Amino acid sequence: MAVPSGAAALEVLSVVEDVVAGRGPALLPTPAADADESARLGDALRVGAPIADDVAFVVPTSGTTGTPKGAMLTAAALTASADATHRRLGGAGRWLLALPAHHIAGLQVLVRSVVAGERPVAVAAGFGPDELVSAAAVMGSGRRYVSLVSVQLDKVLRSPDATAALATFDAVLIGGGPIPPGLAERALAAGISVVRTYGMSETAGGCVYDGVPLDGVRVRLDRSRVLLGGPTLAKGYRNPVQPDPFAEPGWFRTDDVGALDGGVLRVLGRADDAISTGGLTVMPPLVEAVLSRHPAIADCAVFGVADERLGQRVVAAIVVAPGASAPTVAELRAHVAEELDATAAPREVHVVDEVPRRGIGKVDRRALSARFG
Structure with a gap:
């Protein structure tokens, strides 16, 4: 099925609720992009073909370059990630959805919302400063969270009103790649509680926060290559590749190079970059x-x-x-x-x-x- 972004993504909340409860069938989210792109993704991810009963979602790892791979995620992996996130952040809360739901970061906002029993508030990924201010105003006074990427954070920091609104959130998760040091410093100076996240579709989203693995997540290095394991791991790919990064039971071999210092992971970049x-x-x-x-x-x-x-x-x-x-x-x-x-x-x-x-x-x-x- 196609999962749209922004407010329209809230229409799939009932689907996510069924998945979390173990009632939903396997779904294959694809970006609501142009028809040719959606067809290419549908073919690559074998939409409509039989799939294991415990697979809840197949999330594309790439929809823009190369052949997209589909990470097969179970409800158990998704909820393990959501629970571990809430424990790390200090408790469940209400989420602002500002990322497309066909990306794992956006999908996880919906899963966390279902787990927390709180309906998320949504803005489009390309939201304007006034939209963020309005969304923050209707989210209530309890714990509030949002996941963003660096370009969105930079946009917010260019607006004093939006910056003040974002500073009221209990945590602002930043993923999708490394956050520029200057941007992080500006955010922290503005009182924004930035949490740097590292993860991918294959790990049900961010699984290492500020360099420290979430509860149950395992990290090790193999000649500087980062390997991840634990309860948030996908079952593998819908369309397997060789060499298989899931070949070692219980581990996913990433494309990233990193360093460990006292149990804190520092990601240095992608090996192919x-x-x-x-x-x-x-x-x-x-x-x-x-x-x-x-x-x-x-x-x-x-x-x-x-x-x-x-x-x-x-x-x-x-x-x-x-x-x-x-x-x-x-x-x-x-x-x-x-x-x-x-x-x-x-x-x-x-x-x-x-x-x-x-x-x-x-x-x-x-x-x-x-x-x-």
Whole structure:
């Protein structure tokens, strides 16, 4: 079935209620995009074909690039995630739905709402500041939560009224990719209770909050590759791939590289985003974190392009902050080299109007590499 975003997504609440209660049939949510995209997803996820009785939802892991895979989630995995989230946040509450329900983050808002016995309030993913203020006003005085992505948080922080409204929430979960350090600092300074989440469709959504796994979630590293386990894990893919990341019983092998320090996970970036330059490996998020602290940069993305001498060279696309002048390549190289090895400093810089993103806010490095390669 197609699951729409915004207020229309509340129409599927009864479906989610049945799923949580174990009464619902297996459903295959697909984005309410154009007909061709929906048909492609439907074919890939084998809509209408038989499926195990305990599979509640099959959630697409990608609807914009590559072949979408469908994570098969049980009601038990979804509710385990919702319960663990509420325990971590200090108790159940009312949720604001601001993400598309065909993405796991949006779907989990509905599941958490059903588990909490509270009807969510919804705004469209591209909500305006006034819409957030109005939604917050009708949510009542109990515990209130919302899940957002970084681009939405940035939009809120540009409006004093919306910022004040968001600061009244007990927790603002930020997922869909790393949050730029500068953005996090602005949010915290405004009194917004930001919680950085890490997870994916295969783990029923965010399962590591501020680097610490939720109750029951297991994290380990295999040569820096992040593996996740626990009760929130999907049963596997509807359309299996090879090598199978679920091959090891009880574990899901992610595409992410990370580090563990005292049980706290730090995600360094996706393995396939790593840039091999001059025989060394550069992780784009680390460079982006440094670049984002430059006062002339409002947003940025780092990616690799082919280079005859180095194999790949590090390139940055930047959005210049209002009223600032574009920094030079030499200036940015020196800025990055102050914190990281000079190898990680971009050798090429392009000014763009906005950083291309896909899904619910992830940087589209492939599009940048194709444009500037």
